[in-house]
Amino acid sequence: MQVNFGMQEVNNQRIGIGIFARHLITELVQYPDLTCSGHAFLTWHTRPQSFSRFPFPTKISLIPARWMYSPHRSLLPVSMRRICRSSSDIYLYFNYKLPRARLDGKVISTIHDLIPLKTEMENQSVKADYLAYIRDAISRSDDILTVSECSKRDILTYFPISEERIHVIPNGVDFARFHTPFHPERLKEVRKKYHLPEKFILYFGSSRKHKNVTSVLKSYAKVQKAVRDSVKLVITNGSEPLRQLAGQLGIESDVRFTDAVDDRDKAAFYQLASIKLFVSLYEGFGIPVLEAMAAGTPVIASNVSALPEISGDAAWLVDPLDTDGIAFAVESVLADDALRQDMIQKGFLNAKAWSWRRAGEKLHACIMHLND
Template sequence: MNILINSRFLTQKITGTQRFAIEISLQLKKLMLNVVFVSPRNILHTKIANELNVKTIGVNTGHLWEQVDLPVYLKKVGNSLLINLVNAAPLIYKNQIITIHDLAFLKHPEWFSRKFYLFYRTLIPKIAKKAKIILTVSNFSKTEIINLLNIPSQKVEVIYNGISNKFSFNPSIKKENFILAVSSLDPRKNFKNLILAFKKLKLKEHKLLIVGSKNKVFSNQEIEQLIKETPNIEFTGYVPDEELVNLYQRAKLFVYPSLYEGFGLPPLEAMACGTPVVVSNVASLPEVCGDAAYYVNPYDVNDIAKGIETVLKYELLQKELIKKGLERVKLFSWEKSAEKLAKIIEEVVQN
């Protein structure tokens, strides 16, 4: 049986979910010879598409391609097993494995545009019921999928994110006086409280550098205005991975005060680059970061400020967090995750 990978993620900007799909796909390509990658024509990442030997099909793009062109093609090629790695999947197709990274749209609909919320509120429960297997990226998300979607636990498998080798520690690079935050500017990332905490500290020798892009699906907020009002806060927008690695390596501290995560890859990327990490004590982050981070209450501006101040103040704590972080990231590997997925696929095919 041919195994098809829904590669619509190659037509999207790279955020955490697309990175998961890309890295897992690159590893699956090495492990499984009978995997075929199919995508709409409007591919953004041509180099990756060439590595995967992607086949472009259909005439539509976006959700319309996924809901119309892709099922039509699947029927033509004999109802192959379809693997979906980025949340959405064809509504009318049963022979598929889907991936639900988190259920933020159900837990916090106020963070999203109404159109986005209604689409996923309709789609996700239905494809979850029909799917052979549901993949997710943490035990935290697995528990929410079981409880909120009423899915049997044996139907949900956890496949952790990994760390790309490009995120690496270079001891020859000197740390500089800036605090780094990395993510898209959506409400769950809690940048408002981070900025308020930073302003509260009145750090004259350190600046706050925020890296990320604003996604149009999220509700309006005042973060951009707060950034403009504070001279030692800099917003870079989206940066390519090569530049991002350099920022991680040079940062004195990485802060991730997220209110909700299905996984939370940036803290691990920072750890891999030898930077101490301050993160929220909620959702999946304690599961992912273990004892290698300094934890704060993301709802409490004073606690976020205290966490930043404490780690900046004590050099021994910084060294301890760096050491533990470099050990922690060894637990997360795209190769191991892809091997686990390959076994799951083989079991579904055999059954």
């Protein structure tokens, strides 16, 4: 069976879509009953040289077409078979943006979450584009993938689509990568590179509004000063408004803001942290929860959206807007070593259960069923 992957996001290692695409492509190309190829359109944000970083074992068609992903453009009277110069049984897209060309085969697209609709934190033009993309994907796809039961429920609530067309293919975690202990010298090197304190609570992620980093700062400000004196807060990718908020809360001397973290340093970051805070207002999945658990870092996460589903019994779940409750959870995990060890061991077991191999098997079964 000929499967052609849309690889637009495959090199974006900082977001879940890119991680999802890279790992599932790596799994699927190992199946002997699939003949895999890929395509990507060279837009304003995509350059040919970027694809040389991904060791894809077969042909990628790189097509100059900056207009191919305009959500309000009419479909063009040209087929993907002609564009890619080869035919495919199935076109598989790892996000919800389909090219404005005729897809002359069966189509699978992916809706990871409904953040712009569920959080109401995007402006109206962004929301309009998002809705146009999603409606187009649902109308032109034979099947839709999503990453959690929570996201599946949300899609069914917001859009007229039958449940049978939606397949949950969960994210996974590279357990060995995050779990394998680093040599002390390597940890020392990462600590020095990012000016990390000896003990710290970690927020690792973007500063988009739904990530709720303001609650991270406000909660930390409510932690007892004696605790803040010995355990600092580290925030990656901190924006200027977040830095200003730290100053307004009087905790600027206890908070470290880092620049973007090299993906090669991520696992060491987690292993150095005392706690991972992930109190988003909404997540379709939450890969950082599993990464931290695999690294042996206790996780305090939100009790909303997909996070309880992903965390199992291994995280301390909190109301993401209850800053007193978050502060209490932080103090409790830092003070109670037995609790910490229990969370760490449960975290290992939970992270192991979410493998990319299992996700690949589910996606392969979905592809074969669609082709029947």
